[in-house]
Amino acid sequence: MAVVTNTEYGALPAVQITAADGSQATVSLFGAHLLSWKTGDGKERLFVSAQTPLDGSKAIRGGVPVIFPQFNVRGPGLRHGFARVSTWRLTGSGGDGGQSFLEFGLNQNDLAPEHAQAWPHAFELTLRFTLHGDALDAQFTVHNSGAQAFPFGLALHTYYDVGQLAATSISGLQHMRCTDHHNETLTQEHPALHFTEKLDRLYQSTPTLTLNTANATLRLEQQGFDNWVVWNPGQDDARALVDLADDEYLRFVCIEPACADQRPLAAGAKWTGKHRIAAD
Numbered sequence: 001m002a003v004v005t006n007t008e009y010g011a012l013p014a015v016q017i018t019a020a021d022g023s024q025a026t027v028s029l030f031g032a033h034l035l036s037w038k039t040g041d042g043k044e045r046l047f048v049s050a051q052t053p054l055d056g057s058k059a060i061r062g063g064v065p066v067i068f069p070q071f072n073v074r075g076p077g078l079r080h081g082f083a084r085v086s087t088w089r090l091t092g093s094g095g096d097g098g099q100s101f102l103e104f105g106l107n108q109n110d111l112a113p114e115h116a117q118a119w120p121h122a123f124e125l126t127l128r129f130t131l132h133g134d135a136l137d138a139q140f141t142v143h144n145s146g147a148q149a150f151p152f153g154l155a156l157h158t159y160y161d162v163g164q165l166a167a168t169s170i171s172g173l174q175h176m177r178c179t180d181h182h183n184e185t186l187t188q189e190h191p192a193l194h195f196t197e198k199l200d201r202l203y204q205s206t207p208t209l210t211l212n213t214a215n216a217t218l219r220l221e222q223q224g225f226d227n228w229v230v231w232n233p234g235q236d237d238a239r240a241l242v243d244l245a246d247d248e249y250l251r252f253v254c255i256e257p258a259c260a261d262q263r264p265l266a267a268g269a270k271w272t273g274k275h276r277i278a279a280d
């Protein structure tokens with residue numbers, strides 16, 4: 001049986017689930033933010049900055065920030081949206097038979113007044129994390145519970161602990177077109193994407209990618225998302241981020257299933273995206 005406990009991460013109330021095989025996930029209610037995912041061997045798979053505030057004053061730098069209702073500045077509202085700075089509800093937990101889950105919900109009644117005013121729509125977000133052997137599944141649903149369509153963008157902005165950036169690469173993007181941070185469109189020629197400088201790229205989605213690090217291979221799968229975003233700030237941008245130590249950029253990459261451009265959701269409709277991260 002899975003064991004679910006209430007805990008704290010920094011000053012943030014969090015929920016921890018431990019599966020029968022010892023794999024474990026810790027999620028703060030602030031942002032429904034996955035802060036730690038350990039596989040059954042005890043290995044931490046996610047990166048969290050040592051400099052990030054953990055008191056709800058700011059979005060958390062690391063783990064899996066939930067981005068909604070807009071990606072970055074691709075919309076009229078708050079950069080990367082309000083979901084990562086809102087307090088969600090735990091709506092379910094439990095599991096057996098090798099599947100242990102935590103589920104979180106957020107709707108318009110949970111929002112701070114300034115966010116509800118800036119984005120005046122009725123909605124219900126559901127995010128379920130499931131531990132499944134050496135894999136973690138995230139299922140993200142957006143329900144338009146109002147009477148009018150609304151536009152949205154989103155992402156699961158996952159920070160992977162890669163140990164050494166220089167020994168890290170991503171395969172599965174060869175021949176894919178992408179847009180970089182200069183807004184230039186290019187085609188990736190090499191089979192593997194390496195990190196030798198700042199990288200901020202938006203690719204069209206593919207069903208599967210592989211993240212290769214010095215110590216691990218992770219297989220990333222998605223269904224329902226439009227894009228993969230790949231980000232590492234590089235040395236100069238890392239220095240400018242107050243919630244990241246100067247050399248921490250050498251320890252993580254973000255690989256994010258996303259719907260970066262705003263898309264409409266009709267009244268009563270639901271969008272669902274699925275993401276699986278499987279360790280070898």
Ligand SMILES: O=P(O)(O)OC[C@H]1O[C@H](O)[C@H](O)[C@@H](O)[C@@H]1O
Nearest residue numbers: 072079080200201229230231254
């Ligand atoms: O600093 P944040 O608001 O968390 O954004 C962090 C990063 O998110 C995404 O990966 C974007 O592609 C980057 O351009 C951005 O810098």
